[in-house]
Amino acid sequence: MSTTPEDEVGTPEVEEVDVVVVGLGPGGETVAGLLGKAGKDVVGVEERLVGGECPFYGCVPSKMLLAEARRLAEAGRVTGRCGEADVVPDFARVAQRIREEATHGWDDGEYVERLTGTGARLLRGRGRLVGERTVEVTLTAGGTRTLRARDGVVLATGTEPAVPPVDGLATTPYWTNHEVFQATEAPASMVVVGGGPIGVELAQAFARFGTRVTLVEGAERLLSGEEPEAGPVLEAALEADGVTVLLGQHVDAVRHDDDGFTVTVGEEQLRAERLLVASGRRARADLGLEHAGIEVPDSGLLTTDEHLRVVGSPGHWAVGDLTGEGAYTHLATAQARVAARALLGRDGPAADYRAVPRVTYTDPEVAGVGLTEEQARERGLDVAVATGDLGARGWLERTDGLVKLVADRARGVLVGGTVVGPGAGEVLSMLVVAVQHELPVRDLLRTVFAYPTWHRAVETVLHDLDLAPDL
Numbered sequence: 253m254s255t256t257p258e259d260e261v262g263t264p265e266v267e268e269v270d271v272v273v274v275g276l277g278p279g280g281e282t283v284a285g286l287l288g289k290a291g292k293d294v295v296g297v298e299e300r301l302v303g304g305e306c307p308f309y310g311c312v313p314s315k316m317l318l319a320e321a322r323r324l325a326e327a328g329r330v331t332g333r334c335g336e337a338d339v340v341p342d343f344a345r346v347a348q349r350i351r352e353e354a355t356h357g358w359d360d361g362e363y364v365e366r367l368t369g370t371g372a373r374l375l376r377g378r379g380r381l382v383g384e385r386t387v388e389v390t391l392t393a394g395g396t397r398t399l400r401a402r403d404g405v406v407l408a409t410g411t412e413p414a415v416p417p418v419d420g421l422a423t424t425p426y427w428t429n430h431e432v433f434q435a436t437e438a439p440a441s442m443v444v445v446g447g448g449p450i451g452v453e454l455a456q457a458f459a460r461f462g463t464r465v466t467l468v469e470g471a472e473r474l475l476s477g478e479e480p481e482a483g484p485v486l487e488a489a490l491e492a493d494g495v496t497v498l499l500g501q502h503v504d505a506v507r508h509d510d511d512g513f514t515v516t517v518g519e520e521q522l523r524a525e526r527l528l529v530a531s532g533r534r535a536r537a538d539l540g541l542e543h544a545g546i547e548v549p550d551s552g553l554l555t556t557d558e559h560l561r562v563v564g565s566p567g568h569w570a571v572g573d574l575t576g577e578g579a580y581t582h583l584a585t586a587q588a589r590v591a592a593r594a595l596l597g598r599d600g601p602a603a604d605y606r607a608v609p610r611v612t613y614t615d616p617e618v619a620g621v622g623l624t625e626e627q628a629r630e631r632g633l634d635v636a637v638a639t640g641d642l643g644a645r646g647w648l649e650r651t652d653g654l655v656k657l658v659a660d661r662a663r664g665v666l667v668g669g670t671v672v673g674p675g676a677g678e679v680l681s682m683l684v685v686a687v688q689h690e691l692p693v694r695d696l697l698r699t700v701f702a703y704p705t706w707h708r709a710v711e712t713v714l715h716d717l718d719l720a721p722d723l
């Protein structure tokens with residue numbers, strides 16, 4: 253942690269400022285920065301690291317690990333195809349790069365500089381509401397400060413790992429996303445609890461560095477929020493990397509001794525050096541919300557209107573994971589721009605969640621946008637659906653993967669799409685544009701798709717929707 257310019261904030265009993273932002277992850281930092289640049293007197297409150305989960309315990313270190321794991325897997329395919337390669341994974345090297353290049357030793361100096369460079373001020377400590385638009389900060393350095401915001405308070409405290417109430421688990425040295433990226437060596441074996449994005453990404457990354465991984469998922473498929481066709485493709489890929497995938501099963505008990513973990517799953521006892529809990533997230537809503545008249549459901553997620561105002565509580569905004577609209581950095585920053593405009597009294601588009609991209613960076617990537625087929629049917633749409641495999645990229649290479657498109661037959665537009673395959677997150681971009689801007693399938697079919705690309709599979713599946721049979 254770098255030094256904090258705390259003394260820049262005055263010390264009267266209750267200090268009046270324009271805006272207080274509590275939590276400086278991607279959402280909070282973006283709002284505070286935009287308001288700072290616009291000349292507002294804005295104070296950001298952060299109890300840990302400015303930048304939040306994404307750069308230090310989330311997106312950045314996980315993607316660095318996955319990118320190197322992919323390089324290992326690719327190098328492992330050289331022998332027999334185009335030469336000879338003896339590939340020896342060395343986790344310590346990527347661990348060092350995570351420490352030195354990605355997280356700077358978990359030091360947020362750069363982020364503090366970026367924030368304060370906008371004119372926003374930083375208070376390092378834990379914030380909680382003690383009244384309407386009034387935040388009390390328990391300072392990391394000791395003591396408290398109370399700030400009253402003339403324009404509003406933005407709540408951007410995100411989430412933390414939700415640890416399931418499994419017998420024995422709480423007293424063991426299990427890992428979450430906070431410990432796992434600080435590992436200096438790959439464990440010999442690891443049980444991963446949860447087959448959501450965090451679980452599958454890290455299961456594959458560690459397996460490719462030589463860890464014997466067993467993944468336990470309670471649902472009947474991996475990535476249960478995505479189209480049902482995606483899970484089995486990913487499952488086969490993980491198994492090909494040596495991961496044992498246990499679906500529809502829960503961890504019943506956990507013990508830890510000098511030899512590692514014993515994880516009971518039904519009748520089975522799994523032994524592993526490490527245990528990674530990736531079984532979901534819990535909102536960080538312990539914020540004295542009741543003092544500002546904010547009602548909070550059991551989930552802790554705050555309901556916001558289209559300008560990110562907390563519903564029923566004027567003067568309070570919420571952005572990022574805390575809103576429950578999706579846990580993605582790009583969504584948090586998009587919401588932040590909407591909230592900042594509203595706080596500045598500027599016109600602009602409202603929040604729009606129709607085409608928020610979701611990308612899980614496994615190999616193959618799993619990417620989705622908009623509604624799944626099931627969600628579209630639940631909404632009563634007259635649904636047209638088509639699915640096709642990714643097939644061959646010309647005759648260069650063949651891969652397992654798929655494209656699934658969901659259309660509203662009445663309007664002739666796509667409402668959702670899924671791509672599983674190499675670069676699926678990149679292929680997805682055309683579907684994001686199509687869903688967001690409601691481009692007619694007819695018009696999409698008048699587009700020429702380059703040969704031989706993976707994205708060309710989209711053209712075939714668009715035809716299979718049968719919404720423009722004359723084309």
Ligand SMILES: Cc1cc2nc3c(=O)[nH]c(=O)nc-3n(C[C@H](O)[C@H](O)[C@H](O)COP(=O)(O)OP(=O)(O)OC[C@H]3O[C@@H](n4cnc5c(N)ncnc54)[C@H](O)[C@@H]3O)c2cc1C
Pocket residue numbers: 274275276277278279280297298299300301302303304305306309310311312314315377378379380408409410411429450536538539571572573574578579580581582583584613
């Ligand atoms: C392993 C992992 C991988 C991920 N990979 C991706 C990815 O590839 N792409 C993607 O888009 N998303 C990814 N995410 C999700 C992404 O990290 C989150 O969606 C994003 O960080 C949410 O931003 P936020 O601003 O809502 O909150 P957070 O990043 O959670 O930040 C909230 C901040 O608030 C602070 N805080 C909390 N309570 C208080 C308080 N009372 N007072 C003061 N400060 C407080 C916290 O210390 C924290 O710094 C990943 C997440 C994880 C865990």
Ligand SMILES: NC(=O)c1ccc[n+]([C@@H]2O[C@H](COP(=O)([O-])OP(=O)(O)OC[C@H]3O[C@@H](n4cnc5c(N)ncnc54)[C@H](O)[C@@H]3O)[C@@H](O)[C@H]2O)c1
Pocket residue numbers: 416445446447448449450451453468469470471475476501502503530531532533578579580610611612613
């Ligand atoms: N690439 C990305 O964009 C990326 C990567 C990682 C995380 N994230 C974000 O972070 C969020 C949280 O990710 P996550 O993977 O922790 O959560 P998640 O809620 O998406 O998945 C958790 C999984 O754990 C399973 N589970 C829960 N309790 C269990 C138990 N006791 N035993 C076995 N299985 C259990 C659930 O069925 C679920 O499939 C994601 O929804 C995503 O938005 C994004």
